[in-house]
Amino acid sequence: MFKFTISMVCMAALLAGSGGCGQRADRSDAGTTLVVWAHEGQPAEKAALQSVIEAFNRSQTSVAARLEFKQEQGYGDRVNAAAMAGQLPDILEVDGPYTAHFADLGVLQPLNEILPPGLTNDFLPTILQQGSYQDKLYTLGAFDSTVALFYDRARLAACGITPPQSVQAAWTWDEFMAALAKISEQYPDLLPLETFMTWGGEWLTYAFLPVVWSNGGRVLAPDGRQAEGYLNGPATVAALRAWQQLFQRGYADPDATPGMFQHGQAAMALGVFNRWPIFRDAELDFGMSPYPGLQSSASPSGSWCWGVTARCRDTAAAAELLQWLLDPRQGLEPLCRANGGVPSRAAALALMPDYQETRGLFVEQLRLTGRARPATPRYGTVTTEVSRALDDIARGADVQQTLDGAARRIDAVLRDAGG
Template structure:
């Protein structure tokens, strides 16, 4: 996501520089060429990644049938262990030709020389059709290193019938989001109406999906005017991750939890079983929620903590590794996955927001008037914000995730964030601030 970037020379619009050293693609394939592709799998049949895996297997078979110059061998690794196996392969020099990467982890691999830039591969017409968030997510130090075929977004799923009963208004667009104070008041009204724990924050994700802390709750920090690291040069977290804005935002959410307004959601069903009429989560649950709520469902923006509503973005994306001997062969496969038919096919399978503007706007669910149009609107209108575009991201998400779990368990907010910021700064110091690679 879970799954989707400004900084380090890139921006949400792409800002792609080709650079003299970008020779990944020269327009020729010395075929027939065989390439190996790694993909994150899913051990649980209920996981959306199962549909992604099945669809990708079909796409690989279709690609191999469509031409004779390139043959793809797909390797699916367990999702829960995927990032560890990728790190181990990177350390041993045994990465495949094409790698599936969870969004913000790409920057560390690009910085350490494990990936090849894609600027010489991507045609301008395709670059122009990609969502700005897709271009931004894959950009680091001014160059494009990865591309996804779908993106992500957060919102509040609500039951309009219940909100009407307590006299709560229904926001109509990101500019009309509830303030944090208004949202808190609505939660208390819902409790008085009989909903003991009216809010689902997907607390169960915190133990099963470590990235949920940063993806799910950094937007509250951003909305308050804070951040997880100083994005001017990405060399310091102290004073930012533990700044007053971050403390205020997470204190508000901590109060929701400590006041008993948040369902622990141990069965992952607080919303569909109608215990909680509001669920703070992403696009991937629209199919199951819409089926369970039978028309009593709407998606509204996350609360405004002071500087406007903000949502997360970014998801899994593809990169060409430095191990490949023929970048054009690897790109041939990625270009196939980015064809309109294939983008639409994957979006249908996993519920992700199509990566290209043309496909997204023509979608019945994400296009104008569609039930999930808010997610596309947030990506196109700058409401979505990337997680920090820095090789230090693994350290940032680990430290912030620990802090969020401690805060929701009752630890005072400022000390928890102080400790997290200190851990990030230790990592930054140990790597001399991760100086950007030469262009």
């Protein structure tokens, strides 16, 4: 048995040793090499990021960026594992709502002292909200996202419905429901509203929390430490009861196969920004209306963004690279053209008049009613519980009871994470 123990210790030492030699950046005479981790997006998006980084490397000689793509599936787990093993890169792309998680763990360092003051002046408020945790800025994204109400012009006109075009005039929930009622009466064989519910997971949290916010509801207490009384509070419960009516009255279907609006089988769709080119390519005659709300207006936001890890020694070099990635012409324009995302800075939008013309609603909506998902070190738990609750509610579960359970489970985890 003793020999076994010895050999085990040797094996463990070997394993640990082989993992230890990282590809860390260091400043040699030739300059700094920065390792950059990014999620592997669509081919066009990937190619665009690749050429932005290559252009950066050509533009100067003191800093070299080495881009490594990691699969989107399990990206967060990979970063967690790298953090525990001390193998983080220097520059890290993060899925926006996980900013607080990585900031809390000490994976990211605040950008406030790294970036020149004033850089953030023309960023979308949603990007700054998403990147902030406990009054410090940890991430900045090149693009943002949102959800609009897409509609079939001809069919809605036939029902005598003219959806509002400006964010200030967005439909109230009653107006929205009245329109859906008219549509389902006029077109009994048509799905009145496509909601992409079968995507499940993060989509549900992202796309439907605005209904809660628009009623003054919240997922977590303002200090982020408790869900009890908020996620299952009266404002949230009332909002989700109203939302549940979409499914109870048959206006939306939790099991509808995605693509109904695209194929002319749905009259409207609560679709994410990147549906726009798909609907355009399908040669649909469609319009866009802002996200409807209950007491006030709110809309989804958030996307991948950049941070500097705590292991990065040369923050000056990191600042140089981030400024390039977030430069309106060098970074934002090519990246946004590749993935259709909403440029995060006004200066970039000025360079893309065509975007402003066709998708100005996205920008206006993000500026006026966009809101970031809750900033909490346990976002993974929160979104899992919230999305499961939403799925159950859409299928007719009791709203109060469902949210009570979700709040209890979230609080058990938050208590533990409280440090």
